[in-house]
Amino acid sequence: MPVHYPFSAVLGCQADDLDDMGLALVLTTISPEIGGVLVRGEKGTAKSTAVRGLAAVLPSISVYAGDRFSIDPADPSAESPDGPFGSAAVVESRPVRLVELPVGATEDRVVGSLHLESALSRGAVEFEPGLLARAHRGLLYVDEVNLLHDHLVDLLLDAAAMGRVSVERDGVSVEHAARFVLIGTMNPEEGELRPQLLDRFGLTVEVAAPRDPSLRAEVVRRRMAFDLDAPAFVERYVAAERDLTARISAARALVGKVRLTAPGLLKIAEVCAAFEVDGLRADIVTARTAVAHAAWAGRSEVTRADIRRAALLALPHRRRRNPFDAPGLDEDLLDRILGDEELPPEPPEGGPSDGSDSEDSVGPDTPPPSGSGGSTDAEPPSVEPASEASGVETNTADDAPDQAQSPSGVAPESVTAAAPAYRPRLLTVTGLGTGRTGGRSKxxxxxxxxxxxxxxxxxxxxxxxxxxxxxxxxxxxxxxxxxxxxxxxxxxxxxxxxxEANLVLFCVDASGSMAARKRMAQVKAAVLSLLLDAYRRRDKVGMITFRGEGAELVLPPTGSVDLAAARLDEVPAGGRTPLAEGLLEAARVLQREHLRDPDLRPLLVVVTDGRANSKAHGKEAVRRSQQAAAYVAGLGVTTVVIDSESGPMRLGLARQLAEHLGAEHVPVAEVSAEALTSAVHGFTGSTMGRGAA
Incomplete structure (x- = not known):
């Protein structure tokens, strides 16, 4: 068997000094009803190391010999498809399993399917258990859970919430218990988890590498010692591992006896209401986590400290209002809601139980919840169009000709915030692909x-x-x-x-002709809306901007749409329009990404008004841009030109560019799905009117 790095050797995972990651992992093993843990963090922060070490410190479990579904012999209500097991059945003790789910696993492998060998050789219909059956009463670990197919994540989280799996497929009908601790790890730079799926994880923690040089040196020292002599290193932590196992066993025995008083439950509800979380799952998870934390601390009653620690683990990922908002919790607001006093005792039977007379109720300094006319410090920042009072430098004209803002003949740089996002029309890649599952192209x-x-x-x-x-x-x-x-x-x-998911590469004109406030705000709103759409469809995105003397790859293709939105917000506008350089840079990126992943089909989105103006002035700039467009067209990439030109005097240059690219031409005002629907309704209505006449 492979020797795993000890859980207690990970910084922050000692029994008497647990950090957020260590505490969340321990609490969810004490009370699996919490619903699992999602660990978010940059690469190299011991996420996987801690999870693999956790299984070794969990108490052993008793199972029937030969039972593939690992039911509890002490539970008379437990049933196994391999049963029934009589009184003469052999009961054995074994360590808790850590089952790792590969990102590329199929649904058959996860839930189980028909046993092909039995079906083909003997004509017998037998069920082959999947990973969920193997993980019963153990740990199910998904590394890079944000890259897992959506339908598999749904399946896992539903099984974790229900504690059972029902299989109806290939002539097989089986139901079995699947009570496991679901642990997912992810690097946000590789892409985010869907908000609706994120909410299904009970707890979430953010981890980062320590910045203290002495702590970093200690991490390296321990890792090198483990690699040099793993058995000797593990032996040094045997006592610490044994103590942690004993404490987890004691907490499991105590958790069913911990009292959550009515004032404590009311305080949890006040916290969840003040942070405006959706639904009641947050209240339930916070309550369960507070009870588990009290049991871990050896207390028989939930305290203010238990609720505070539970809220910090259960609420941050549930109060996100926008996919691009970073998760977090305002701890000052949390402390104001909880107050300085300990929770009051349980009111006597027949007395007031609504907490209205409690000294720990939300005080006058606590911001009221949403809908009461007040606001909270925890309200996530919203993206609004820039104005003169916003502190963001913008042009005052609604639209302006190229090179009219400075004596040098080149428009000065300016930064304009995006207008509010909207639901965009669906842009797809032509043909039929074979890429990873997503929501865009066939x-x-x-x-x-x-x-x-x-x-x-x-x-x-x-x-x-x-x-x-x-x-x-x-x-x-x-x-x-x-x-x-x-x-x-x-x-x-x-x-x-x-x-399938696609590579959506944005090539955005950020030149002086785009610098007018209304135009750039409209362009950024369109790109932001398409980014939100890419986020929902699990696309990989990249962004190129061109202005001044050349083009720049401001965001290499990545699964993190959050980064693309941040880069978009920072894009300044001004200078000449090197359209040819922008198209050629797009071609280089597309060719490089094709070598990395030939199955990931690209969609090139060029956002421009079609003007070409660089060091090569006049006809030469136009000729170079046409040559670059012909080169990109030769790559056979599905391309869309979003025309940002507006105003009564339009040159139609973006439409001409689309013709050279062999691309679809979409005016920026028609990127919105609502605008497209209105146009279709208007067209069909006028057609019907002519027909009726």
């Missing part, structure tokens, strides 16, 4: 509607096509019984058409 993948079958060994079994393939070969095969003889070459797997 693709052949592991999910979606079934459109056929093939002989590939990857994918879900297509039973009908398998039987059809075998039926035509029965006459040539020796018949030993009346059953249909199936062989490996008869197997057919389903071909499914679904949706």
């Amino acid at each position: 693709a052949i993948g592991s999910s979606g509607r079934r459109i056929g079958a093939n002989t590939s060994t990857r994918g879900s079994l297509h039973l009908v096509e398998t039987l059809k393939a075998a039926a035509g070969k029965q006459a040539a095969r020796p018949r030993t019984s009346a059953k249909v003889e199936l062989r490996i070459e008869d197997l057919r797997t389903a071909v499914r058409e679904g949706r």
Whole structure:
């Protein structure tokens, strides 16, 4: 067996000195009903090391020998598909399992499926348990959970919430217990988890590498000692691991006896209401976490300190209002709500129980919840259009000609905030791809509607096509019984058409002709809306801006749409318009990304008014831009030109650019899905009117 780095050797994971990550992991093992932990942090912060070390400090469990579903022999209500087990069944003790779920796992592997060997060799329908069955009463660990397919994340979180898995597929009908601690780790730079899925994790913590040189040196010292002699290093922490195991066992025995008083529950509700979290899951998780924390501390009653620590772990990821807002919690507001006094005792039976007379109720200095006419310090910042009072330098004209703002003939730089985002129209890549599952373009993948079958060994079994393939070969095969003889070459797997994620590369004109406040705000709103759309569809995004003397890749292609939104907000406008350089830089990025991942199909979005003005003036600049457009068109990339030109005098240069690129031309005002719907309704209405006439 591999030797894992001890949990107690990770900084912040000692029993008497747990940091947020260590505490969240321990609490969710004390009370699995909390719903699991999501650990967010940059690479190299011991996320995976701590999770793998956690399994070793958990108390062993008792199981029936040979039971693949690991039910508890001490629970008379527990049932296993491998059972029933009589009084003579052998009971054995084994360590808690840590089951790791690969990012590329299929649904069959996760929930289980038909046992193919039994079906083909004996004609018997048997169930092959999946990873969820193996993880029962243990830990299920998903590294890079933000890269997991959405339908698998849904499945995992539903199983974690319900504690059971029902399988109805391939002629198999099985239900079994799946009570596990779900732990996910992720690097936000690789992309965010969907808000609706993020909420399903009970607790979340942010981790970062220590900035103290002495702590960093200690981490390196321990790691080198472990790599040099792992058994000797592990031996040094045996006592600490044993103490941690004993304390977890004691907390598990105590957690069912901890009292959460009515004043304590009311205080939890006040905290959740003040932070304007959606739904009641936050209240439930905070209450369970506070009880587990009290048990961990050896107390039989929840205190103010337990509620505070629970809120810091359970609420930050539930109060996000925008996918691009960083999670966090205003601790000053939290302390004001909790007050300085300890929780009052339980009111006597028959007395007031609404907490209205409690000294710990929200005081006059506490901001009222949403809808009461007040506001809180915890309100996330919103993105609004820049104004003269915002402190952001902008042009005062609604629109302005190129090179009219400075004596040198080049527009000065200015920064304009985006107008509010909206729901954009869907832009897709033409054709049928084979990339990873997403929500943008049509693709052949592991999910979606079934459109056929093939002989590939990857994918879900297509039973009908398998039987059809075998039926035509029965006459040539020796018949030993009346059953249909199936062989490996008869197997057919389903071909499914679904949706894939794409690389969306933005090439944004940030020159002087775009610097007018209204125009740039409108352009940024369109790009921001498309970024939000890419976030929901699990796309990879990149951004190029061109202005002045050249083009710059301000954001290399990444899964973190948050970074793209931040870069967009910082983009200044001003200077000449090197359109050719922008297109050529886009071509270089697309070619490089194709070498890295040929299955990731790109969508190039060029945002410009079509003007070309660089060191090469006049006709030469136009000629170079046309040559660059022809070169990009030769790459065969699906391209969309978003035309930012506005005003009564329009030159139509962006439309001409779209023709050279072989691209779709979309005026910026029509990026909105609502605008497109209105235009369609207007067209069909006028057509019907002419027909009626």
